[in-house]
Amino acid sequence: MLLRPIALAALSAALAAPALHAAEPTRADAEKDTVLKAMLTELDRSMAKLQLKDFQKPFFIQYRVEDVDDFETRAGFGASQGASRGQARIVHVTVLVGDYKTDSSSPRGDGASQLAAQDDDPIALRSSLWAATDQAYKAALAAYAQKQAQLKQVQTPPQADDLSREKAIISLAAPAELALDAASQSAWEARVARWSGLYRTDASVHALIPDIQYSSAVFHARVVTSRLVTSEGTIVRKSETGYQESFGVGTQAADGMRLDRSNSSVGVTAADLEAPEAFEKHAVAMITSLGELKKAPLVEEEYHGPVLLSADAAADTLYRLLGSAVLATRPRLGTEARTNGAFASSYHARVLPDFLDAVDDPTLASFDGKHLLGAYSVDDEGVPAQAVELVKDGKLENYLIGRQPVRDFPQSNGHGRASISGPAHPALGVLKVTAKDGLSDDELQKKLLGLAKDRELKNVYYVETLGGTAPRLLYRIGTDGKRELVRGASLGDLDLRALRSSVEAAGSKLWTANYAGDIPSTVLAPALLVDDVTLKRANEKNDKLPFYPAPE
């Protein structure tokens, strides 16, 4: 609890939008920052002087410097396994030769990364930038020569330029700090230890003590401050923060089937996380559900029919299916394709039912009073984030794109994002899927039962939560509306085709799913009633039960 006020204070600074309302900052403002100043000095030197005799000079250089401050503590079976706090500074350098129409970029992503000194020592920092720049420039010359050769071998010319032209911006947000002092780190260490031991301490789950095969909890907090400068004059400083508490517990059913439950709460600030009491209650509910799952019958061998996905399960499904399909990436040389992936040729075509819309809006910083992890104001190529109407009335009207244009999309829409030390590529920010005339939970359930009656089915199914792509909590619902927990199912035929033509109805309430991956993102989604889904027994290998009983 110690952590809360401290963390909030620092994070409010982090969340403050770049001072757009104030006068736009200048390069002189940026140079007050030692790190930015060193970056600009080395960038200028490289643009002016970097050239291998008889070869082209670079036409574009970008430096990204990321400061990572990371804390993690983990615990198992009620005791801490340790905590670690670490800082690192990483530089990522992009050097392009050629021009905007044809440059040295390749589909693999470009540039060079180096670990850099954490001290704000200009010479040390510039030395890392220098080493990475030298490496990236030499690689760019080789890549450019190779691309020129490849272009001579294809009949169809590239459908778009290699690099978009964007307005240079200067945006300087105050750097955020990881507000975890030694006392709050210890407090988290103790808290995760307690959570991982709830199976021992909570009286309501005592009966399960002998069955618990693992019980672990983790707290992880990270701040990344990135600084970006380009030879076009863009200067950006921004911070992203992420906090995550998670709990996982598992056992086996009598037939050996592994039963796992986990809960995690993710936020931009520590205040976004579930309060400790609520998280603890949730964790106990997870343990309790293991007891229920152990007793639950196996799902029927095979089922085809309507399945109601909770908003939680729908968010995971949309993330998995739409998440990669809406990204515009440059196609192979020599093809007329617009982009790659499932929606490569779907521009203006129907991809969802006509009552669903999807927009990706990274500027949506909070929803339902909670900060969204996928929100940002400037992307990792220095382009301001934009709301992109991806799907309107069920039709695909746009893609998420960075600075590598594709046919009909010559500009970035502020979705070029990078994982730490990696090159930027298009990625989800905050994907919001909404339904016109969305239904309440009751109405959805009624509709589900209606479908059962129409099809003369004995029962239908409700997926409450997924673990990966398999249901973790799956309920069989009789025609009388009675729910029964079942286990051991896998989901089939829940694909893009099902999303396009098999969604019968959607909910009105949106669930917030934050994904704290390499590139944080958020999906806001309603429950989905899908008409024709396959459920069948997973039939995975069931490991032997423990060979001897647990201690005590």
Add this chain to the structure above:
Amino acid sequence: MDSPFFDQTKSSARRIRSRKIGVASLLLAAASVASAQQSILLDAMSTELNRAYTALGHQTSDAKQLPPYFLSYSVADADMVMIRAQYGALAGSSSNRARTVDVQVRVGKPELDNTHGDHRSSAVTSLLLPLTDDRQAIARTLWQATNRGYGEAVDNYLRVQTEAQVRAKEEDTSPDFSTEKPQVAVGAVAPRVKIDRAAWEERVRAASRIFREFPDVYQNMVIFTAQNETDYFVSSEGSRVVTPHLQARLVILAMTRAEDGMDMFRDQTFEAETADGLPSQAEVEAAARTLGKSLEALRKAPVTEPFNGPAILSGRAAAVFFHEVLGHRLEGQRQRGDEEGQTFTKQIGQEILPPFLSVSDDPTEERFGKTWLSGNYTYDDEGEKAQRVALIDNGVLKTFLMSRLPIASFAASNGHGRAQSGRMPTGRQGNLIVTSTKTESDDALRKQLIDEAKKQGKPYGLYFEDISSGFAVTQRNSPQAFQVIPLVVWRVYVDGRPDELVRGVSIVGTPLAAMKRIVATGDKPEVFNGECGAESGTVPVSAVAPAMLMTEIETQRQPQGTQRPPILPIPGVQEAK
């Protein structure tokens, strides 16, 4: 440039110094013997091990369950501080404490068990253990690991049995596990690492800053680590061993590239039991400066011609050479198995080195002269007591470095079963010590080199001042355990010309043949402390040897990189000059 050939002032800068060693370990021993005796961790390990050993295979529910015949828990409780600097500034400073348990389960019989052949590594299961003395949590984690390990063991044993039936008879039919007496030795618990972190950060930073004097050194790294570890070992045979292991290390690494694209690196490491035993800052900075000068000279040095003639290895180079070329081939497990070269397997009792040379491996030595030896330990990672092993006596091969994996010629361990956490122990070196009864002064040895070159009609002999260690090799693209890369090589001319530094030398032919051509040694043994990587992971080692004169060594050009040196000068150069 002057040759540093046998120049005492220069080589002393590289020599490892250690001070104040005894004090810390004495204090430690007095303070914490009691705490290990009463260790909740050790007690929980014993209790849970006994429970598992008696329960497994004896559950009434499954009559066909095989009981394990051996079970061990090995816990490494390590506290570590690591500080890194590059280009004269701090690049990382972190501390970490972790307890890792390795559970080893053996089913079947010592004659044939689940570890046979390629299955050896499958017998170890590792998990993180709680750091607190929470008996319940420790026990449950051990249960979790044992369960998993037992399942693996049974599975692998079935496969071993099947393979044994379909395969032709093996050449070496030794059992898979030796019979040993249980060991009980509950020693001190290592204290947490206590250092002045800010002061060390500044020292590491300052050492790295030295390279700003050398603009052609395009990359450098200075790494300080201090690790205090306590190792706990209990087994179903009744062993209970607790031993502390303390080590502080400072590594300086620098790289350059010649105009023709050849990459060159130098490294210097300092080891001591604790951080206050490491050399003074002045010595460290002098060492960094020596590396910087050496690389600036090396990048301008001429590329060597293929050469076949006499050479001297410096003590340090000879130590690395013996460790890599001879030491690894004397590891017990290399004498058995189809994949192994088995160079020495059938040469017990035969002369494999000139009769004036003897080689032993003695982990029980804490020091050689004043230098702390990083390969020292009191019990190995199979809970066996460390022993001095006389490997080669007056040139004659006597034995191998044995873990509990028997081989045709030797059935028992000699206390050399070593591994890093998570790996299955195998026979490894500790402190490899080469001694000679035919020693000569540096000057006499040099004269003999020149005479030998003249005799062979060569214009020069070679002096190998430094060859890369296992540590440095890991920095390369293709790490090979036995590869030795000469780093600093001089031509010693017969006509009295000054010695000439050359680069790009690679030793070819069979290095073992070169060893037989050792005709004399120096009289000042040098210590090489380092880390050695092999199948059972990275373990700290030392090697000690005097300089060696060989009548013939064959070299060729080293394969080199083709990347040009950096186009622009390193930042800070124009500003500084």
